[in-house]
Every structure is written in C-alpha cells, then in structure tokens.
Amino acid sequence: MNAATVYLVDDDEAVRGGLRALLAAEGLAVQAHADAQSFLDRCPADAAGCLLLDVNMPGLSGLDLQARLRTQGITLPVIMLTGCASVPAAVQALKAGAVDFLEKPCDADRLLTVVRAALTLDRQQREQRQVRLAAQDRLAQLTAREHEILRGLTQGHANKRIAYDLGISERTVEQHRASVLRKCGVRTVAELLNVVGSAGNG
Amino acid sequence: MTQGSAIKLQALLDTAVDGIITIDEAGLIQSFNKAAERIFGYRADEVIGRNVNLLMPQPYQRDHDAYIANYLHSGQKKIIGIGREVQGLRKDGRIFPLDLAVGEARIGEQRLFTGIVRDISDRKRLEQEAHRRLQELAHVSRLNTASGLAAGLAHEVNQPLTAIISHAQACLRLLQRGELDPELFSESLQQIARQGERASGVIRRLRDFVKKGESQLAPDFLNATVRDVVWLMAHELKGHGVTLELALQDDLPRVMVDRIQIEQVLFNLIRNAMDAVAEVGAERKRIVIATRHDAATHTVNLDVRDYGPGIAEAALPRLFEPFFSTKREGLGQGLSICRTIVQAHRGELSADNAAPGARFTVTLPAPPA
Numbered sequence: 001m002n003a004a005t006v007y008l009v010d011d012d013e014a015v016r017g018g019l020r021a022l023l024a025a026e027g028l029a030v031q032a033h034a035d036a037q038s039f040l041d042r043c044p045a046d047a048a049g050c051l052l053l054d055v056n057m058p059g060l061s062g063l064d065l066q067a068r069l070r071t072q073g074i075t076l077p078v079i080m081l082t083g084c085a086s087v088p089a090a091v092q093a094l095k096a097g098a099v100d101f102l103e104k105p106c107d108a109d110r111l112l113t114v115v116r117a118a119l120t121l122d123r124q125q126r127e128q129r130q131v132r133l134a135a136q137d138r139l140a141q142l143t144a145r146e147h148e149i150l151r152g153l154t155q156g157h158a159n160k161r162i163a164y165d166l167g168i169s170e171r172t173v174e175q176h177r178a179s180v181l182r183k184c185g186v187r188t189v190a191e192l193l194n195v196v197g198s199a200g201n202g
Numbered sequence: 203m204t205q206g207s208a209i210k211l212q213a214l215l216d217t218a219v220d221g222i223i224t225i226d227e228a229g230l231i232q233s234f235n236k237a238a239e240r241i242f243g244y245r246a247d248e249v250i251g252r253n254v255n256l257l258m259p260q261p262y263q264r265d266h267d268a269y270i271a272n273y274l275h276s277g278q279k280k281i282i283g284i285g286r287e288v289q290g291l292r293k294d295g296r297i298f299p300l301d302l303a304v305g306e307a308r309i310g311e312q313r314l315f316t317g318i319v320r321d322i323s324d325r326k327r328l329e330q331e332a333h334r335r336l337q338e339l340a341h342v343s344r345l346n347t348a349s350g351l352a353a354g355l356a357h358e359v360n361q362p363l364t365a366i367i368s369h370a371q372a373c374l375r376l377l378q379r380g381e382l383d384p385e386l387f388s389e390s391l392q393q394i395a396r397q398g399e400r401a402s403g404v405i406r407r408l409r410d411f412v413k414k415g416e417s418q419l420a421p422d423f424l425n426a427t428v429r430d431v432v433w434l435m436a437h438e439l440k441g442h443g444v445t446l447e448l449a450l451q452d453d454l455p456r457v458m459v460d461r462i463q464i465e466q467v468l469f470n471l472i473r474n475a476m477d478a479v480a481e482v483g484a485e486r487k488r489i490v491i492a493t494r495h496d497a498a499t500h501t502v503n504l505d506v507r508d509y510g511p512g513i514a515e516a517a518l519p520r521l522f523e524p525f526f527s528t529k530r531e532g533l534g535q536g537l538s539i540c541r542t543i544v545q546a547h548r549g550e551l552s553a554d555n556a557a558p559g560a561r562f563t564v565t566l567p568a569p570p571a
Contacts, residue, residue, distance in 0.1 A: 012361045014397050021390055025372040056357065058442050083357030083364075083437075105363035108371035124258030 004119050007047065007076065008032040009039045010054040010066070015104070019052065019111075024111060026112055028119075036060035037039040047076055048126060050099075050118035055089060056080040063089075066096045077118040081106070087133065135199035138184045146183070153189055154196055221319040225254045229270050232314060241300070241321045243293035254317075259291045270315075282306050282315070290319065298323045357437050360405045362397035369394050407433070414448075421456040422464075424493055424502055425568070431468040432491070442476055442485060449492040455568040457502050463543045467551070470536045471506040471562050478510030478560060486510070486558065495568065500567045501549075509559040521553050 006028050010016050016032045023030045029049070033039040033056065037060055039051075051069075055062035066078055080093040080101045090101045099121060100114045142150060152162035152173075163170040181187060184195045205560065215222050221238030225231050231254050234246040242249075242257055249256065255266040269280065285303040298321060306318045369390040376386065407430075429558065432439075432446060439446050475489045486509040493504045513521065517528050521540040537551075545550040549566040 006376035012365075014365035014393065014400070015361055015368075017393055018365035018397075021386070021393075022368040025375040034479075056437075061441075063445070087528075104357075104360040105367045108367060129542040 003029060003048065004122065005031050005041065005047065005049040006115060007027045007039060007049060007051045009034075009051065009062070010081065011035055012054070013052070022108055022111070022114070026061055026117070036062070036065040036068075040065070040072075042143050043074065045072075045074070047074060047078060048122060050115060051076045051078045052115065053078055053080055055093065063092060063096060066093070066098065070097065075122075075129075077121050077125075079114055079118055081194075101198055126147075131198050132200055135184075135195045138195060139199050141183045142180060146176050146180050149173060150180050150192075150196070153177065153180070154193060219320075220507060221317075221321075223254065223317045223319065224255075224314050225317070226315075227270065227274060228314050229253050229255060229267055233340075235552055238319065240291065241292075241319060248293075257291055259289050259297045262289070263291070285314060290321075299326050316401040334438075355404065355408060355434075355437075359401050362404075366394050369397075419458050419460050422459050422461050424454055424457055424459075424464075424504060425450045425452075425462055427459075427464055428468060428491055428493065428504070431465050431472065435469070435472055439472075439476065439489075442480065442487070444476055444479055444487045444489060446472070446489045447493065451492075451494045454493055454495050454502055455570075457547075457566045457568050459566065460535070460543075464547070467507075467540045467543050467564060470540050471564075474536065474562070475506055475508035475510070475560075479507040480510075482510055498539040500569055501565045504564040505561050506564075507556055507559055507561040512555040512558060513553060513560045518553065518555075522551070 003039070006023050006031055008016060008019055008023075008030055010019070010032075013034070016034070020030045020032050026107075033042070036053075037097060053062045053065060062080055068081075069076065069078070077099045078093075078097065080090075080098045081093050081104055082089060082101070083104045084180075099118050102114060103112060139150075148166055152165065157165070159170050159173045163173045166173070181189075181192060186192050186193055186195060212235070215233065215235040216237075218235060218237055221235070221241045222235045223231060223238050224233045231249050231252055234244070234249050238274055239245055244257075253267070255263045258266060272433050273279065273282070281302070282304045287299060288302045289297050290300045301322050302318045305318070307314045307316060323554070373387055373390050376383065428448065428450060432448065435446075472489065473493075479487045488509045490507045491505065492507070493502065495502055505541045514528070539554075541551040544564055544566070549564060549568055551562065551564050553560060553562050555561070
C-alpha cells in the first residue's frame with residue numbers, strides 16, 4: 001500500500017506553494033498538481049491519503065473530477081477548496097461525496113484538522129476494505145454444496161434441519177460444516193457469521 | 203392689401219398647425235394666428251401692437267430690440283432663414299422649448315418678419331425620458347455586472363491571501379519546533395511579499411475601474427477597454443471552462459466613447475458568448491474578440507465571436523428588440539440596451555452567424571484627426 005499522501009489540485013501556483021509548505025511543515029507527504037487531468041494521470045489506483053481540491057479550475061472542474069474519481073473507483077476522501085463559496089456549490093460538492101468544504105483563505109488549524117480527519121477516515125475505510133476483501137476471498141473458496149450448508153447455518157438451522165432440507169445425511173452436513181469453518185479460518189459458527197457480515201453484499 | 207384679402211390671409215394662417223407671428227421693424231406684433239394663441243396662451247387682441255419680446259424669457263426679452271436693430275443696421279442674419287431651438291414664455295409664466303424659424307418679407311415700403319413657432323415640449327420630454335431610461339437600464343445592467351464580478355474579484359484576492367496565510371503558518375510551525383531551515387524560510391517569506399503585492403495589485407486595478415465610473419464622453423483606446431473588461435471577467439470565464447482569445451489590432455485610432463457604457467456593451471456581449479458555448483464541447487468553448495480600423499469608412503470595428511451553435515435564422519431579425527430573448531430565463535434586455543448604447547455613440551451593433559458560432563460587431567465612428 002502507498003504511504004498516505006495529501007494530493008493537492010489547484011491551478012494557482014502560489015496557492016499550491018503555500019499549502020504545500022504548510023502541510024510539509026506538519027510532516028505530511030504532499031503531491032501537488034496544477035490541474036485535474038495531471039492528477040488523474042499520475043494518481044495510483046490504490047492511492048492512500050486524501051485529496052485537497054480547488055472547485056474552480058479551467059478544464060476539468062473540481063466537481064467534474066469528483067465524479068470522475070468515483071467512476072474510476074478511487075476512494076480518496078475529497079476536501080473541496082473554494083475562493084468564493086456559494087451555498088449551491090457547497091451542497092453539490094457535499095452531495096457528490098466531499099467530506100468537507102473550505103473557503104479560501106482558510107484558517108491553517110482548521111485546514112489541518114480537516115486534512116487529518118480525512119486521512120483517518122481514509123485509513124479506516126482502507127482497513128475495512130481489507131477485511132471485506134479477505135472475507136470475500138474466503139467465501140469464494142466454498143463449493144456450491146458448502147454455500148448451501150452456509151445458508152442453512154446463517155439462518156440458524158440445526159444440522160438435522162439442514163440435512164432434511166437438502167435431502168442429505170446429517171453426517172454429510174457435519175463434514176461440509178467442518179470444511180466451511182476451516183476454509184473461512186474460524187472455529188465457531190458465531191465467528192463464521194462475522195466473516196459473512198464483513199464480506200457484505202459485494 | 204385690401205380688407206378682403208387680409209381676412210382671407212388671416213383665415214389661412216389660422217388653419218396652420220404651427221404658430222405664425224408677424225412683427226414689424228420695431229418688433230411690434232402685427233398678426234398672431236390661432237396656433238400661436240394656443241402655444242403662448244394669449245389671445246391675438248391681447249398681443250397685437252405689443253412688442254414681441256413679451257413672448258420670450260430673459261435675457262432675450264431684454265435684448266430682442268437690439269437684435270432687430272443690429273440686423274437692420276448691419277444686414278447680418280443671425281436667425282433669419284435658419285431654424286433654431288429657443289425658449290418661449292407663456293402668458294402663465296411657464297418657459298418652454300420651441301422651434302423657431304424666422305423669415306423676412308417686404309410689403310411695399312414695409313418690412314415684416316414672420317416667425318413660425320412649434321412647441322417642442324413633448325418631444326423634449328420624450329427625449330429626456332428616453333435618455334433617463336437608458337441611464338437607468340445601463341445602471342441596472344452595471345449592478346448586475348458588479349454582482350457577477352464581486353465573486354470573481356473575491357477569488358482574485360483570496361488566492362494570494364491563501365498563499366500568504368499558508369506560508370506564514372508553515373514558518374510559525376517550523377519555528378515552534380525549532381526547525382530553522384533558512385532556505386525554506388527565505389522561500390516562504392519571498393512568496394509572502396510577492397503575494398501581498400499581487401493582492402494589492404488587484405485592489406488597485408479595481409479602484410481604477412471604479413474611479414472611471416463617471417459617465418462622460420472622452421477619447422478612448424478601445425483595446426484598453428477590452429483588456430480591462432476581459433481581466434475583470436477572467437475568473438468567470440475560467441469558471442465556465444471558456445478560453446478567450448484577443449486579436450486586437452495595434453495603433454487603433456481613438457474613439458469618442460462613454461467608457462462605462464462601452465464596457466457595459468462588452469460585458470453583455472461576452473456574457474452572451476459564454477452562454478452560447480455553455481452546451482458545446484470543450485474544444486468549442488472559445489470566444490475571440492477582434493478589433494480593427496477601417497480607414498475607408500472611418501470606423502473602428504470590434505467583433506465578439508463565439509463557437510457555439512449560432513443564432514437561429516428566425517431569431518436574427520428580432521435579436522435586438524426589447525423583451526425578445528432566446529434564453530429560457532432571459533429578460534430580452536441585454537442586446538436591446540447594447541444597441542441603444544452603441545447607437546447613442548453614432549455607431550451600430552449587428553449580429554451574424556460565423557459558422558460555427560455567432561458574431562456580434564460593434565462599429566464606432568473614428569473620424570480622421
């Protein structure tokens with residue numbers, strides 16, 4: 001995984017320089033871009049950190065970029081910056097998934113607080129995603145029959161009922177059940193339910 | 203003149219729409235027709251035989267005898283044969299504008315002067331009303347412009363302020379931790395100074411712009427006006443992803459313009475062009491402003507050309523009519539005001555399709571020096 005970086009996209013060179021100096025003084029890694037396209041071209045797919053984005057830019061605007069990120073599956077939390085805040089623009093940015101909306105010139109403490117919160121959020125989202133992917137991997141190893149057993153188990157049915165429903169022997173159910181638990185790396189049905197929950201719908 | 207023909211003549215004069223007054227060499231009124239009675243509020247029998255100067259306000263009332271004497275003496279015509287706008291004085295004391303044409307007639311030994319007068323109060327009032335309306339509309343339009351510009355200018359100042367605050371805070375934080383890197387500090391301080399100047403430059407330009415706010419005709423370089431307006435709109439253009447190119451001819455002759463009003467025209471035309479390219483692809487979000495001198499017609503021409511969808515043929519003839527708009531939320535005022543302003547400068551504003559896009563052309567007179 002890449003180290004957490006604050007990606008900064010603003011077409012104003014002076015603003016980039018100032019924000020970069022401030023973030024760097026706080027020991028944060030910064031990668032600055034003059035326009036949205038250059039950021040898209042160089043942003044790694046698994047970029048970690050957050051994105052500090054100016055709303056008002058030529059070419060691809062901040063709001064356009066936000067939409068583009070979503071379609072490319074980049075999940076960096078976005079903080080919108082604007083030189084002239086308007087309520088509609090703020091609402092639009094937040095609806096599009098921005099975690100915050102700051103008006104320039106913004107207070108340094110506030111900016112850093114918001115950036116840190118975004119970095120934390122990104123880390124948490126990333127960890128949750130890891131857990132989900134691991135759970136999905138495990139479930140993917142199950143055979144069709146084992147999935148049937150798993151469905152019975154998640155519905156809270158006893159071996160006997162599952163055996164009856166599937167028209168197989170209780171002993172066979174027991175064998176499959178052991179196999180499901182092993183493949184999911186758990187020892188109890190309670191733990192198994194956690195894995196199923198982590199994998200979610202996706 | 204026989205008694206009968208005099209009566210016939212008076213009857214004829216009374217049917218005239220204009221006031222007709224005759225006076226003798228002494229300035230005494232000889233005849234006063236019905237229209238003159240209506241215009242001045244006197245009956246003919248009240249004024250016949252009296253000095254015509256009772257129909258004019260001071261200082262003309264005082265000086266009129268001298269005007270006649272001067273003419274009789276020198277033969278120099280100041281008003282005879284030439285119409286002009288003068289002031290009249292009604293019986294009720296009201297002073298009003300009138301057109302006066304004076305002719306001279308000799309009947310035998312007698313010399314008579316004929317004055318034909320027309321009350322132009324209504325026409326003057328309409329003219330003043332039209333002028334006031336135009337001022338009002340230009341003002342409203344300018345307020346709209348100002349509110350649009352305010353956002354852009356706030357942005358122009360906020361950018362350097364953001365840089366200044368960020369650099370200063372970065373330095374403070376490094377200082378608090380005892381990390382004294384002279385190179386970093388020097389870099390930040392230089393930026394702080396430079397961005398401070400940038401912000402003050404924005405304020406200065408804005409102040410210059412507002413100072414020119416008094417409405418007056420003055421010789422002006424059109425290119426400078428264009429550059430100022432484009433500068434003020436740069437943020438708005440950028441926000442809409444529109445590129446604006448200038449193709450300004452150097453050494454244009456000056457034009458006599460009310461700069462504020464011409465700026466208004468430019469704002470409107472550029473805004474329209476921005477609207478026109480709102481729905482087209484990024485590569486056609488272009489506006490080109492061109493100026494050129496036409497030595498043959500003694501005009502300076504300015505084109506605002508966009509690369510949008512162009513103007514529907516059906517809309518072209520009606521484009522400058524008040525309350526006609528092709529925009530869903532348009533009031534149909536912008537272009538109508540623009541044309542009125544340009545025409546008040548004895549110029550013309552026209553539109554055509556440039557395929558692709560539309561082109562608006564402002565033509566202003568630039569008489570040879």
